[in-house]
Amino acid sequence: MAFHHCHKDRMPGADLSPERLRARRQLCAACAVCVIFMAGEVVGGYLAHSLAIMTDAAHLLADVGSMMGSLFSLWLSTRPATRIMTFGWHRSETLGALASVFSLWMVTGILLYLAFIRLLHSDYHIEGGAMLITASIAVCANMLMAFVLHQASPSHSHESRGTEYAPLEEGQGYPLPLGNTSVRAAFVHVLGDLFQSLGVLAASILIYFKPQYKVADPISTFLFSICALGSTAPTLRDVLRILMEGSPQSVGFEPVRDTLLSVPGVRAIHELHLWALTLTYHVVSAHLAIDSTADPEAVLAEASSRLYSRFGFSSCTLQVERYKSEMARCPRCREPPQA
Known part of the structure; x- marks a missing residue:
């Protein structure tokens, strides 16, 4: 018999499937780009005295945490279940997402406080040239990450089995490999970051040509901090639903x-x-x-x-x-x- 008496699949192997290996390479490449340009934004934001740049760097930090969580879960998913961890190690992805949300909230809270202080006191100076260069590089970085993470839709994938479900473990049922789900989620997140970077670039252009409008920097920090915190709401809702053992959203x-x-x-x-x-x-x-x-x-x-x-x-x-x-x-x- 090809399969055991009550199971629809073979025992999952210790190796990742080809598609999940490709997803890991994509996530590794995007994560490397994200770390490099995040460090560049921190340095550039410090030199330009720009909180808006720092806010964009904080959002990149959330991206790094999210992609690292996906990479970590890909690695843990190859580990077999034990008598203690009878379901395996899949929920590490959820805990990683929760840690990423909390880290973003902490950094964003600090930046909001500094932006509020700047609005109260105008004794600060913005280096328009450094801010403009850093914001331009940030836009290019997000475009590069979007290119790295871009992939064909599931309907055009030759390895897809035509189902919308994507279990982490290639086990029972008819799963679509995890790689597609993780890479698609990262791609959508990067598109949101690209929009924020374009907004920071617009603020830097205004400050570069009109230094007297330096208030655009803390205002941008407020606006994009709200966007960053709002973008974590769906993730936090899903994480809490999973941790509270709620039913899946797609299954009634x-x-x-x-x-x-x-x-x-x-x-x-x-x-x-x-x-x-x-x-x-x-x-x-x-x-x-x-x-x-x-x-x-x-x-x-x-x-x-x-x-x-x-x-x-x-x-x-x-x-x-x-x-x-x-x-x-x-x-x-x-x-x-x-x-």
């Missing part, structure tokens, strides 16, 4: 319930739980109460197949038991209320 409770109830022989379901180890690693478990005449193995195989194919779960655990009338009156067998 009712569709999964109805899919299980549509399996021939299933009379009722209870203890249905949906959660995610990461944004793309979704897990389901449930108890299936079946008719006395139903074949438990056939019901288990059909239910698992439908969950994998329709929802792209990475892990599926189902318990089959005979239906009893008292299940209808059991408080623990009732569906959970709406949030």
Whole structure:
């Protein structure tokens, strides 16, 4: 037999797939560019006395943290599960994202305080030339990172299997490799950074030709700090949802319930739980109460197949038991209320 009795896949190997290796190379290249130009912006912002440049550097710091988290999770995903870490090490990606958000908030808070002080006191000087050069280099850096991370859409990828799901581990179901998801997320983030860099460049041009409008620097710091903090809101929401064992955003409770109830022989379901180890690693478990005449193995195989194919779960655990009338009156067998 090619596969084990209850699994749709082979045991995941210790090596990354070719597409995930390509994703790692892209992320490594973009991260290297980001670190170099972030350091350049810190130096340039210091020489130009520009908080707007420092704000852009802080956003690049968040990019570095995000890409390092993706690289770290790619490495950890090759490690096998243990008796202590039974799901493996996938949630490290979520913890890395949380650390990246907090670091961005801390740096942005300091820059906002300094910008507020500058608005109260005008005893500061902006080196327009240094600010203009640094802002121009920052725009070029973001364009270079966008070029490095740019890739064909999933519909044009020859290695894609035509599904929107992307489990971190190439395991059960029909996964799209992690590399696509990580690189796409980084690419979208870099596009937002490019927009911010263009705004800083516009402020530097104004200050270079009109030094009396140096107030544009702290104002830009306020505006782009708000944008930077706002961009972390979706990430923080997703991280908290994962850490609180919430159901995946792309998978609803009712569709999964109805899919299980549509399996021939299933009379009722209870203890249905949906959660995610990461944004793309979704897990389901449930108890299936079946008719006395139903074949438990056939019901288990059909239910698992439908969950994998329709929802792209990475892990599926189902318990089959005979239906009893008292299940209808059991408080623990009732569906959970709406949030």
